[in-house]
Amino acid sequence: MNTVLQAHGLGKKYGRRWALTDCDLVVPAGHVVGLVGPNGAGKSTLLNLAVGMLTPSAGTVEVLGAPAGAQQAKVGYVAQDTPTYARLSIEDHLRLGRRLNPAWDESLAQQRVQHLKLDPKQRAGKLSGGQRAQLALTLGLAKRPELLVLDEPVAALDPLARREFLQDLMEAVAEQELSVVLSSHLVSDVERACDYVIVLVDSRVQVSGEIDTLLATHYRLTGPRRDPKDLPRDQFVVTASHTDRQSTYLIRTEQPIHDPAWTVTQLTLEDLVLAYMGRDVQPERPVLEVQR
Numbered sequence: 001m002n003t004v005l006q007a008h009g010l011g012k013k014y015g016r017r018w019a020l021t022d023c024d025l026v027v028p029a030g031h032v033v034g035l036v037g038p039n040g041a042g043k044s045t046l047l048n049l050a051v052g053m054l055t056p057s058a059g060t061v062e063v064l065g066a067p068a069g070a071q072q073a074k075v076g077y078v079a080q081d082t083p084t085y086a087r088l089s090i091e092d093h094l095r096l097g098r099r100l101n102p103a104w105d106e107s108l109a110q111q112r113v114q115h116l117k118l119d120p121k122q123r124a125g126k127l128s129g130g131q132r133a134q135l136a137l138t139l140g141l142a143k144r145p146e147l148l149v150l151d152e153p154v155a156a157l158d159p160l161a162r163r164e165f166l167q168d169l170m171e172a173v174a175e176q177e178l179s180v181v182l183s184s185h186l187v188s189d190v191e192r193a194c195d196y197v198i199v200l201v202d203s204r205v206q207v208s209g210e211i212d213t214l215l216a217t218h219y220r221l222t223g224p225r226r227d228p229k230d231l232p233r234d235q236f237v238v239t240a241s242h243t244d245r246q247s248t249y250l251i252r253t254e255q256p257i258h259d260p261a262w263t264v265t266q267l268t269l270e271d272l273v274l275a276y277m278g279r280d281v282q283p284e285r286p287v288l289e290v291q292r
């Protein structure tokens with residue numbers, strides 16, 4: 001299996017505080033990966049480690065089969081604030097891109113600028129937030145990377161611009177042999193653009209995997225109150241809540257659920273992400289497999 005990102009025991013400490021802890025991940029190539037989690041969860045830290053902008057305090061991280069940072073030409077990175085040079089024009093940015101990147105695709109860059117109706121003479125400092133994000137994406141795509149890493153690329157965009165941005169990204173993924181890892185606060189964006197998800201909370205990966213597989217193996221069970229130790233061994237409890245007479249479990253299992261006492265419902269991606277993000281109960285049984 002070709003992997004775009006592999007982390008083993010990866011951790012990062014700022015001073016005495018861990019921003020990322022014990023991170024184990026294997027992300028196969030060919031996916032659009034959504035990295036979700038609340039503010040301060042460690043998403044930017046993980047992405048910065050992946051692109052070699054930060055060095056680990058513990059563990060290792062490999063990108064495209066080599067230590068992070070070793071393959072700069074194959075990795076495109078758009079940081080959280082979609083950095084551009086305010087005083088340089090759009091065409092200056094393309095010229096820089098051409099000089100700095102061996103696999104630069106000039107026609108792709110020009111086509112995108114035209115399609116976005118951007119004036120090549122306009123300075124980046126005069127672009128709107130959405131236009132700047134689109135320029136940064138153009139630079140990232142024209143680099144023709146094998147992996148494109150986007151840190152909250154759509155945070156500053158209005159809903160329509162966000163939709164267009166993600167649409168452009170998906171088209172680029174369909175046309176180029178490209179893997180993408182993007183962080184976002186919005187599950188709806190991940191649902192629209194991604195086929196793989198990583199949920200990061202409090203500096204730890206809570207769950208990761210292909211979205212279809214995760215949705216096919218997670219269920220909500222509602223029925224008469226039941227102790228978690230009476231659930232089958234193959235059912236891993238993600239969250240549990242109880243009233244006097246009723247229990248509701250969100251579980252992960254590979255096996256079909258035959259127990260007629262339960263009303264079984266499928267989860268949406270949002271249900272699943274929010275369950276892992278809001279998991280504050282400490283179930284008495286094994287909680288989950290972090291990865292498949």
Ligand SMILES: Nc1ncnc2c1ncn2[C@@H]1O[C@H](COP(=O)(O)OP(=O)(O)OP(=O)(O)O)[C@@H](O)[C@H]1O
Nearest residue numbers: 014015018019037038039040041042043044045046
């Ligand atoms: N340069 C830094 N110095 C000290 N602490 C930092 C630094 N950068 C991040 N942190 C801390 O590390 C933790 C993780 O931050 P990080 O920016 O990776 O989270 P995030 O998930 O990207 O958050 P957000 O969604 O708000 O962008 C936070 O507690 C943050 O305060």
